[in-house]
Amino acid sequence: MAQDGPKIDDDAPVPGVAPYDGPAGGWGALRGVAVAIKDQMGASADTRALLQMNQPDGFDCPGCAWPDPRHTSSFEFCENGAKAVTWEATPKRVDPDFFASHSVSDLWDWSDHRLEDAGRLTQPLRYDPATDHYTPIGWDEAMARIGAGLNALDHADRAEFYCSGRASNEAAFLYQLFARAFGTNNFPDCSNMCHEATSVGLAKSIGLGKGSVTLEDFDHADAIFCIGHNPGTNHPRMLSTLAAAAKRGAPIIVANPMRERGLERFKSPQHPTEMLAPGATRLASAYHQVRVGGDLPMVQGIMKALFAADAADLAADGAGLIDRTFIAEHTVGYEALRAEVEAQDWAALEQGSGLTRAAMESMAQVYAKARNVIICYGMGITQHRHGTQNVQQIANLLLLRGNFGRPGAGICPLRGHSNVQGDRTVGITEAPGEDMLARLDARFGITSPRKHGHNAVDALAAMASGEARALIALGGNLAVAMPDPQACFAAFRKLDLAVHILTKFNRSCLLPARETIILPCLGRTELDMQAGGPQWVTVEDSMSMVHASRGRLKPASDDLKSEPAIVAAMAKATLPASPIDWDGLVADYDRIRDGIAAVYPDFHDFNQRVRVPGGFRLTVGPSQRHWPTPDGKAHLLTAGDAPAQDDRLMLATIRSHDQYNTTIYGLNDRYRGITGRRDILFMNAADMDRLGIAHGDRVDVVAAPDRILAGQTAIRHDIAAGSVAAYYPEANGLLPLDAHDRQSGTPAYKTIPVDIRPAA
Incomplete structure (x- = not known):
């Protein structure tokens, strides 16, 4: 039988570090939900959203992509799902008064947790370099500036269209349609960083x-x-x-x-x-x-x-x-x-x-x-x-x-974002197939580019070199999520145009381009009302089930728009002569789903099948021993040259229990015994003894002379010998942008060779 690991040495107490003896889940999880509700929603919290989460007539959890059981319980959510919902449904607001009181330079010194904890965005904003403040801007003016900025590029490939896995199938499909009608396959995507x-x-x-x-x-x-x-x-x-x-x-x-x-x-x-x-x-x-x-x-x-x-x-x-x-x-x-x-x-x-x-x-x-x-x-x-x-x-x-x-x-x-797999399925890819592009062109009367575009690593390199001049970001916190933050931050500041479509303010917004615009969008929990009435969207879970998601809460602001509506408005402003009826698609999302079905045969009868409670499963050939490879066979593949052994310690970046990707809900990591801090380096006891490091010592983690994670607290933890771990994204600076899998472009966040030395 497996045994729980040894407790941290109580003879050397470290502030914020103590054993946690409870199981996963249990009373600790219930307390975590209660704290999330209290901290984000207050004593008068409206918890109806939690009861609607992952229900057939409710909304899909904005957290992980684990599938829903066919027969859901009276409440089908977990602690971290509750955190994600309360984080979105919070009554806290960042309104014009907030931005009038805080310059971008002031906000830079805030932690990532504090930035997003400030609350929901309420209206479009534009960065004013003269005052170093974000100021309100109307939707029409924002769209006109975005269209002008994109059309000022000398080539469509100068633009990067980033997509977060938070986006629905409908938003993602319109987004790829817009970018391809504009003329590029540059689709850096959060999939590039994980799976x-x-x-x-x-x-x-x-x-x-x-x-x-x-x-x-x-x-x-x-x-x-x-x-x-x-x-x-x-x-x-x-x-x-x-x-x-x-x-x-x-x-x-x-x-x-x-x-x-x-x-x-x-x-x-x-x-x-x-x-x-x-x-x-x-x-x-x-x-x-x-x-x-x-x-x-x-x-x-x-x-x-x-x-x-x-x-x-x-x-x-x-x-x-x-x-x-x-x-x-x-x-x-x-x-x-x-x-x-x-x-x-x-x-x-x-x-x-x-x-x-x-x-x-x-x-x-x-x-x-x-x-x-x-x-x-x-x-x-x-x-x-x-x-x-x-x-x-x-x-x-x-x-x-x-x-x-x-x-x-x-x-x-095991996928992360609740629709990161679905976004890829409906076209968010830098390497599209010819059959898909031909069907897209035939359905919408456009001519899509055939040249493969940029993934996330390529996009940041293009921004750093000046090749890319514009970034449209449909969700996410790209600058913080990527390796090598100093290079990424500098690359963002070189842009002519940056557009961020978000529910909450984050650090990527503090890296202004020559023109920077923030567009606030509806969250997964909120009612989406369009010209054709209330709308709903769809998502695909990690097991290829496609199902509906219906938000019902009152939007955080009357000035919010849905992601499909924002994408369509940008497309109209940028491509006024486009043959695509953007307004018609947004008025009734059934029309978007009909477009998806026309381009992707596996979505046949999309609108009918997805209205069945629980949705439907896409075709998964290997589940029937059908192998959609060129020769119709599964391939047993050799590994080739094994990765070179490195005598240095190997560091993996990890997420805390109070975290979802770059979103930091709080400063605790309950199951690992960490409270109120993130400056922790988890180490094997034998490695600490060999290096003369005591439990609680302050150390610097050195990947290269110019790549140092300074001032970490080394703690004894049950981790494999030769291995250390530190929190993401704080440890991203240890990893250069070119340290990635050459076949997929996935950054090597989990194998960073490092040395440990006493803190300078």
Whole structure:
């Protein structure tokens, strides 16, 4: 059985650092919800929004993309979902008086938490360089300035169209239509920073850059592997699914550098009898603390052990452990993969993974014994220089025993934003296919560009070099989310035009271009009234289910517009001769959905199917053992050159429990025992002893002479030897912009070689 990690040394108390002994969920989660409601909404809080979240006639949680059960409970939300909703539904406002009182220079010294905690934006704003203040601007003037700024560019590729995963399918589809009608495929996207390695890696492996499982598959899995993710913080509703599997005896095998409470034990806050009972559900049946960056050798070690056990079984007149019928019928590349894996040296695999051979063999034994296996993974797999290879090796492991296309088996990438997958599905991509572009052009009477555009890394490089002159940002906090903030901040300030479409003010707004405009939009919880009446939108969860989302709360301001309406207004102002009826599309979102169905055949009868409670699932070929690759086969892919070993400590950036991406709800990280601070470096005790660092020492984290995270407090934590962790985005400055996976462009936030020295 998995054991909880050792407690922090009480003999060396550090302010804001103390053990947390409770399970994931439990009374701590209920207190967290209560605090979020009180802090953001006050004593007279209107909590109706929480009861509407993830319900068939309500709105989709703006947090994670974990799917909704078909039969929802009376309330189907988690602590972090409640934080996301109260953060949006807060009565706090940043109005003209706020901006009259605070210059941009003054606001720069505010923390990221304080900036967004100030409240909701209420009207369009324009930066005035003469006064260093944002001042109100009317919608018509704002659109005229945006149109003039875009049309002043000497080429459409001078513009970057960033999209956050918060945007609905309808907003994202209009956005890509606008950009392509304008003439560019420059679509830096939040997917580029998290699961692009999935999109690229799985597309080459199984023909589709998405997961293959459904929520119901977890009821039939004989074993579940959880690699490189932290469900207690990043997708808490998954814990109920894992707990149900654990209760029926399915082993849950965890591989993660840090011990995370959400992978150890759980008590559901939504079940009163469980809350009142002693104890909690034990989740992990085995917990392997792989070294940061060691996932690829770990998976290769599991496969090496599997091949050896297969050979032994055959020698004993058994049938073998590899599904040879499946391999022969459905795959190519088996012999090359087997040769590569068998050639690996166990000592090198142990050194690279930080695990013993026995540990990897034990994982292989559990895998081989189980008929149906699901492997779940998160950004601990994707955010590496070899993230695409990581993803493909996990797919290889599943393919070897035919763990696709049957109940209880498949691959499960854990997406973050609630519609980051959907945005990609409806066209937010810098590398569109010809068939899609041809259908788009035929439907809307435009000529889309065929040249592939910029991803997020490319876009920031183009901004830094002066190649890109304009940025339209549909949500997000791009300057803070990307690596190398000093270079990114300077790049933002070089722009001629920056437009931010937001619910709340953030640091990216404090990097003014020559012309900077902020456009306030409706949130997911709010009523969207258009000329054709109240509208609703759709989203796609991480398991390819598409369903409706209906906001019902009164908007934070009468001067807010929906994201589709804002996109359409920008398009009209920029492309006055466009053949597209932008007003008609916005008046009735059914027309947008009809356009989506015309461009993407998988959305056929979109408006009819999505009105069924719970929505519908898009086609997922690998779920039926159909492989939409060029040759119709799944590909077992070799890893090629292994990542070079580095004797330095490897740092991974992590999110706290009071955080969602760059949004900092508060300064606590409950499950890791941190309260009221974020200047923490999590270290292995043996590494601290070796380096002469005591629990609570102030240290500097050094990636390069000009890349230093100064003044961190080193604390003893249960993390793999050779590994350290610090909070994102504070640690982003340790990572240069060019440190990314060459196949997918995903920044290597999770493998940063560093040295630790006493604080200067």
